[in-house]
Amino acid sequence: MTVLIAFATVEGQTAKIANFINDITTAAGYTANLINTDALTGQVSLDSIDQVILLAPVHQRRHPKSFEAFVSSHKEALAAVKSLVLSVSLKAAFASGQEEAWDYLTEMLLRTNLKPDASALVAGAVRPESYDYFDKEIIQHVVLLGQKVNPKDGTQEFTDWDALQSTVMGFLDGSDVTNTDLSQISR
Template sequence: MRFLIIYGTGEGQTRKIARYMEEVLEDAGFKASVADVTEEPPQPHKYDAVLIGSSVHTHRYHDGVKNYISTYKEELNHKPSAFFSVCMAVASKIEDEHEEAHRIAKEFLENTGWTPTETWHIAGALKYTQYDYFKRLVMRMIAAKQGGATDTDQDYEYTDWEAVKETVLHFAANNQPVSTH
């Protein structure tokens, strides 16, 4: 089974997650290709399943991801596919933040016309050392509200790697092509 993994990222956590998904799939015996949406990613027709991910920044997903999905939604809607939304709100201790993350993803998918087989919500990372002064200040305030780390001298990763692995392997197992032998 051949997987295509497309991603859009801000500070690189979504890329890291996509690369990890590739590693997990290949370790399980599948073929996987990863592509940054900004670098002319391949069309989905050569693949058996497609995973598309984007980080959420100011309640929006990466424009390139939106454009890719809009361009290929008919094809994506006819094969196993998953959308992985990378969002700090997933790590929040506040239930309303979780609901907001789910709402943002739902509206995004409705607006693009893509109905993936599955939607996954994955906690991202606070990359304080990569932010400019203003963004660092804003992200620190958000993190404080959500019960997250506020020491801006270091970065914090909230991604649950074991959950990502289990989710990807479960998806692969449940979407195997049916053998006609």
């Protein structure tokens, strides 16, 4: 069985998650094709693909344009295969941000007209070394407002790797993972 893992990344956490998914998919005996939508220059054939895992981060309330363009331009082929969409964000790391994180995912699905078989929120990371002044202010005073996380403490991952692995393997094996919450904080 062949699984396409298509992702976009901004700061690198989603690329790390995509590579993790690639590794566990391959270790489970699947053939995995990993593509970064930021690097695509044309259409991708989905003819030999059995399942698709799509993942992208949320920045400034949206998923990357390259990711949404990929999903929109391949929507018919994606509708023909089983699909899982993972939305990666800091909002997903905190109970107070869950509703907003689901809104980001829902809005992206509406814009792209994608109807995945399953979807999940994945908590991202704080990577202050990749932020400019404006990004640092937004992260600290908007995204992390009210949280006990200080970007000045350096990189902090919130991705729950065990839950992510369970969700991906459940999806690949045919278990129901619709609307899974993978946002538990794991350090």
